[in-house]
Amino acid sequence: MAGRDLSPIRAPQPASERQYAELDPVVVIGTGLVGASIGCALSAAGIQVHLRDRYRSHALVAAGLGAGTVSSAQNSAVKLVVVAVPPDAVPEVVERALARYRHAVVTDVASVKKPVMDALREAGVDLSRYVGSHPMAGSQYSGPLTASPHLFVDRRWVIADGSGSAQAVRRVEALVALCGARLIHLAPADHDRAVAEVSHVPQIMSSLTAARLREVPPPDLLLAGQGVRDVTRVAGSDPTLWGQIIAANRTEILTQLRAIRADLDQLLEGLGTNDPQAVTGLIAAGREGVSALPGKHGHPGSALDTVVVEIPDAPGALARLFAEIQAQGVNIEDLSIEHDLAKPAGYLSVAVEAGHAEALRAAMTASGWELRS
Numbered sequence: 001m002a003g004r005d006l007s008p009i010r011a012p013q014p015a016s017e018r019q020y021a022e023l024d025p026v027v028v029i030g031t032g033l034v035g036a037s038i039g040c041a042l043s044a045a046g047i048q049v050h051l052r053d054r055y056r057s058h059a060l061v062a063a064g065l066g067a068g069t070v071s072s073a074q075n076s077a078v079k080l081v082v083v084a085v086p087p088d089a090v091p092e093v094v095e096r097a098l099a100r101y102r103h104a105v106v107t108d109v110a111s112v113k114k115p116v117m118d119a120l121r122e123a124g125v126d127l128s129r130y131v132g133s134h135p136m137a138g139s140q141y142s143g144p145l146t147a148s149p150h151l152f153v154d155r156r157w158v159i160a161d162g163s164g165s166a167q168a169v170r171r172v173e174a175l176v177a178l179c180g181a182r183l184i185h186l187a188p189a190d191h192d193r194a195v196a197e198v199s200h201v202p203q204i205m206s207s208l209t210a211a212r213l214r215e216v217p218p219p220d221l222l223l224a225g226q227g228v229r230d231v232t233r234v235a236g237s238d239p240t241l242w243g244q245i246i247a248a249n250r251t252e253i254l255t256q257l258r259a260i261r262a263d264l265d266q267l268l269e270g271l272g273t274n275d276p277q278a279v280t281g282l283i284a285a286g287r288e289g290v291s292a293l294p295g296k297h298g299h300p301g302s303a304l305d306t307v308v309v310e311i312p313d314a315p316g317a318l319a320r321l322f323a324e325i326q327a328q329g330v331n332i333e334d335l336s337i338e339h340d341l342a343k344p345a346g347y348l349s350v351a352v353e354a355g356h357a358e359a360l361r362a363a364m365t366a367s368g369w370e371l372r373s
């Protein structure tokens with residue numbers, strides 16, 4: 001599980017005096033994964049955060065992790081309210097927060113933006129103090145125990161245009177900056193299309209794959225390697241939360257799933273007629289799609305190659321391996337580890353720039369490491 005990473009290396013930066021004044025104090029409503037993480041990031045920056053939740057126990061746990069206090073705020077002093085509840089509850093909670101905290105800007109972090117904005121407009125709510133937003137960071141876990149002050153560092157955080165005064169927008173921009181995230185402004189409809197493409201449809205594909213695993217006999221599951229685990233990680237997500245996200249964004253999602261159905265029909269047809277091009281075409285298209293994803297630091301992905309090394313399950317093994325790679329002057333772009341179920345060893349997959357892979361393989365073999373690819 002995503003335990004709390006308390007390493008100080010990439011902690012959100014302490015707020016400047018100006019940002020303090022603009023935001024302090026904050027109320028967070030909904031103290032699960034996202035709300036408690038925001039509370040932790042703001043508290044780490046020295047801001048007074050008041051935590052509220054439908055379940056007081058969640059707010060208490062979040063407070064225990066350093067997300068803020070469960071004591072009440074002085075309502076008229078509150079500068080910012082962050083609504084971090086599931087999407088269906090967001091419009092009502094935002095409306096109540098605007099009425100209760102008369103001088104506060106209210107933002108929400110729901111994974112869909114246009115339905116929330118539309119519901120508030122339909123309810124006749126004055127939107128001058130409301131600014132919708134969405135941090136593109138999270139995990140398959142829920143609840144305050146999975147929170148981290150580092151959750152948003154270097155991740156994108158969308159502000160949905162179309163509501164809020166300039167001053168209100170600035171306050172939410174300050175929140176994004178304090179959490180260490182990178183700001184993007186988008187129209188709500190553009191946001192919802194983009195998250196259908198890169199988040200909601202991938203969630204559905206992951207769940208579809210994982211749901212089939214229920215039919216797999218246990219002895220067959222013993223063969224499961226890292227591939228199936230990679231593809232199904234987000235299938236561990238909360239069904240109630242995702243039921244709401246997907247229902248709220250169903251129009252965009254339906255369009256994209258129909259395109260996937262057409263691809264699947266084409267593959268079935270090609271497999272039925274034993275047309276090898278149907279398969280190679282799909283795998284090649286998938287490879288192109290993966291390389292279109294931005295790489296580390298948001299730059300276009302560069303060509304990587306993966307060197308897989310067997311490492312003994314023993315103290316110091318990883319340190320020796322990393323020292324060896326460092327000695328070759330090669331940067332590790334990414335890595336993952338798979339454990340051998342039958343012997344005390346693991347397989348470390350080290351992604352490096354493609355141009356360095358062969359030399360690294362040669363050097364590691366010469367030093368006695370067992371390579372798997």
Ligand SMILES: NC(=O)C1=CN([C@@H]2O[C@H](COP(=O)(O)OP(=O)(O)OC[C@H]3O[C@@H](n4cnc5c(N)ncnc54)[C@H](O)[C@@H]3O)[C@@H](O)[C@H]2O)C=CC1
Binds near residue numbers: 052054135136141
């Ligand atoms: N899970 C993720 O990775 C991400 C989720 N989001 C969005 O953030 C929001 C919160 O999601 P999570 O933190 O993952 O969920 P969570 O389930 O971890 O936390 C939600 C919290 O809201 C509380 N709550 C529910 N209804 C409430 C109400 N009416 N009033 C007060 N508290 C209420 C719950 O008791 C719970 O503590 C959702 O709108 C979701 O779409 C945004 C980015 C990432």
Ligand SMILES: O=C(O)C(=O)Cc1ccc(O)cc1
Binds near residue numbers: 110137139140199
């Ligand atoms: O776990 C992951 O990789 C995620 O992408 C988490 C996530 C879930 C929901 C969001 O609205 C945004 C991010």
